[in-house]
Amino acid sequence: MHGLGNDFVVIDEIKNQNLVNKNLSDLAKKICDRRFGIGADGLVLLLPSEKADFKMRIINSDGSEAEMCGNAIRCVARYYVEKYNPAKKQLEVETLAGIIKPEVLENNMVRVDMGRPILKPQEIPVAVEEEPVNIPLEVLGQKFYFTAVSMGNPHAVIFVDSLAKIELEKYGPLIETHPLFPRKTNVEFVEILSPAKVKVFVWERGAGATLACGTGASAVVVAGRILGHLQEDVEVVLPGGSLFINWVFGESVYMTGPAEIVFKGEYFL
Ligand SMILES: N[C@H](CCC[C@H](N)C(=O)O)C(=O)O
DSSP states (O other): OTTTTTTEEEOOOOOOOOSSSSSSSHHHHHHHHHTSSSOOOOEEEOOOOSSSSSSEOOOOOOOOOESOHHHHHHHHHHHHHHHHHHOOOOOOETTTTTTEEEEEEEEEEEEEOOOOBBBOOGGOOSSSSSOSEEEEEEEEEEEEEEEEEESSEEEEEEOOGGGGGGOOOHHHHHHHOTTTOTTTTEEEEEEEEEEEEEEEEEEETTTTTEEHHHHHHHHHHHHHHHHHHHSSEEEETTTTTTEEEEEEETOOEEEEOOOOOOOOOOOOO
8 A cells, every 4th residue: 555655565463463473573674675575665564452443553664663654544544444344434543653533535535633743852752952943963064954843753854945955865864863863763854835835855764765754744844833934734745746734733733645555465474
């Protein structure tokens, strides 16, 4: 499945839990390999839940487990409704970032209540004392200013004049693994086109450059609104397409975008 080209292998273990004793990190690295495996940005596991419709775990292609994944939750919401309950459009999904609430719409679109952003440095986490807004960071002699936001997973949002000059593969991994981020971080470089539209390149924690990032798009709008650059409803243009984000201070972030099922199959461990 994919959301704007951010692709996942989804394994449904809601009825039968065959993988509980498997090393999910090794399995994800194997399955996500685009030559020796199926190929994906991440492995998504669906499991039963006692407090929600089901539980979603997301393992990045490097084997690390993330707290949440915006594109994946749109995909699994659509999958769950079509497989288990076509009449049910509003779901609750248990994740490491809490209960996330997707609503399946028409035309393969899904709208997700992503919950409230986390802005306290120690909860993001980012190793600064002050409010994590416009913090200077230098890598390879290049100075950036980031604003840190968590959507359950950490994001360093960097506004730049032009994305044309950004060497994502050079700076992305250095910021991802910078000591300021105890649990590493996702990295978003943002060019403002208007208060209602931004263009974003993403370097994802544990996955590298991806075509889209749902939690990243959400973090970008939160950072942009905190800095006074953006209005409440913003189109986030990513290499794979656009996500539509809404954020009112103090409320949940809402993300709307597509979810596509590419193929179904069997994988032999
Ligand atoms: N690599 C991310 C998880 C996937 C997030 C992204 N694919 C999204 O759509 O939110 C992390 O480690 O936080």
